[in-house]
Amino acid sequence: MILTESTPDTSLPANTKKQSQRLIFAYEAACLIILCAGLCWFCFFGWQQNWPLAFADLLLAAIGGTGWLMIRTGRINAALIGSEIAFLVFAISFCLVFDAPSDKMPRISHLYLPVIALVAYFNYLRQKSTFQIVVIATSLLAFIFFSSTKFALPSAFIIPDDMRYYAIWFNSILATAMLCGGVYAIHRESTGHNEISRALRTAVRHDQLELYFQPQVDNAGKIIGAEALLRWKHPQKGYIPPIDFIPVAEESGLMPLIGGWVLKEACQTLAVWSEDSVLSQLRLAVNVSARQFNVDGFEQSVLETVELFRIDPTKLKLELTESVIISGVDPVIAKMNILRAAGIEFALDDFGTGYSSLNYLRRLPVSQLKIDRSFVQASLESPSGASLVKSIVRMGLDLDLVVLAEGIETAPQHRFLLDCGCEEFQGYYFGRPVPDEDFKALVAQKAAESLARPTRLKAVVRS
Incomplete structure (x- = not known):
């Protein structure tokens, strides 16, 4: 924690505190779009009684819905990583199993691969990691491969041309819109940071x-x-x-x-x-x-x-x-x-x-050890959370350190930390x-x- 509030803002999940709200909103919107698109295609292919395609699109809707739920419950990092992997695997598998080009109709699902690469790049800017580089490289290489070949699995369920006609227009528009939206989000994120940085310098000079x-x-x-x-x-x-x-x-x-x-x-x-x-x-x-x-x-x-x-x-x-x-x-x-x-x-x-x-x-x-608020919140949620807090307090006391628990919001939390031997406290329970x-x-x-x-x-x- 650096110069921030010592108890969580209850309007946001604790583990999303340091994430960009614009990023969270963009991911929620993308997951909802994919959820809706998957359900629409599920209904369409179900009406056509093409059940392999229908269930594939139902799986896509499930991935989008799961990602949205994870973001809404505050598990932003797990949602980002899980969604990237799931969408990448789904896009490649769909191209191999369903979306092989014909003499009249091109392949179309691979257009989503640059979108996945852009999402991974956005995450790389937010938190640099080798994993994001691997996702970016895999997405772009897969896009090049599917753009340049007609390869599909021998046992593929090829989409009929009469169905493919509608999908080409729909997916081309949606993939392009998502790509433009991603570029715009990155632009807003970078310019927003620059504006805040300049304004902060002014704030220091003008006693704001x-x-x-x-x-x-x-x-x-x-x-x-x-x-x-x-x-x-x-x-x-x-x-x-x-x-x-x-x-x-x-x-x-x-x-x-x-x-x-x-x-x-x-x-x-x-x-x-x-x-x-x-x-x-x-x-x-x-x-x-x-x-x-x-x-x-x-x-x-x-x-x-x-x-x-x-x-x-x-x-x-x-x-x-x-x-x-x-x-x-x-x-x-x-x-x-x-x-x-x-x-x-x-x-x-x-x-x-x-x-x-x-x-x-x-x-x-x-001279003092401060127990992070996330451990305090978890202390009454599970036996393992309680054991972890007890161990931290005991370790601090054994090292002759004053142990302070931050993020105390309720009387039960306070009583539990008192029973553990904690000596000092901080949180909304005592004052904002x-x-x-x-x-x-x-x-x-x-x-x-x-x-x-x-x-x-x-x-x-x-x-």
Whole structure:
């Protein structure tokens, strides 16, 4: 998690948080189109009593419907990979079994292969992998092969020419439309990223960014600190969700710039808090991206910022994700030790979702382990989820780390984590991210309630 909300946006499934909404919409639309087209052809060929073709198109509709359901339930990555494989296999098989060209009618189903290649390229831009390259190459090679030959299986059920006439026009139009739609989606995605990147630079210069604060509490429910979370208030569009701009900032290399602004604002906030008897006791956690942390001189810039605002460095906590060690463990440890020597503490954020290793966890000078919200959500859904959370808490405590669970949304989740031995908590159950003034009011309210509680107890004893 990098400068984003520490509990999930309930309007979206948790595992789609970092995905482009435009990409999700495009896939949903494509799957629905394929579902409808498959059902239409199933009805047509069923009416013609060509049952092999009818059931083949029913299978196509099932693939489209399954992909749509998986996307709607939040399994976007599984839907993308599964759909690519299924559609590629179906297109090649259909060309071999049904769609061999005749003397009068050409083959047509292979026109969908470039569409599959384009989809794989879109996914490659989103998350580079060898698998996507293989899908792209296979789709294009298959397209060249079927365009250049009349090859079909000897036992193929060749579509009659009178039926093929209608299919040629329909599939040509649909494949071309899907190809154009894919090109347009890629264009919008790339231009959208560029626009957001330019607007983000302007936002930093013109004070459009804000910090919100989400409370962190101990096992007695007392607020002991907060996590600083970034918000962007666009002058025309209003508040832009972090899911829409944080990934773009990471891809465009803006995280050091934005992260530097967040760190400066956080230290300034701590300086203001230090003048209040209650707020001065709170810690403030700031997320640091791997790219920001690995910038040369990062540790010196942090120390200079702390000195500039004359804050107590022990009140500042830097949260790092496991991806920070990609560049090497030893340089990371060296930077962390410099900052730890000044009193700044570290928390390992989103533990278990990246490159988890007991070896590096033992070596990194962290004082806190944050259990990722996905594990918290799964803890009450299955025995294996509960066992995993218990193991993480026990491991953290054995390593003498403070264990904080994030994403707590319900009382049962809180009770379960308490029973596991978790010591600190964060989530909507305790408070949503709010502006500084609202956070101060919340802390004051909790402090007043805490002072009033002993008075009420005394009154009960006297009565």
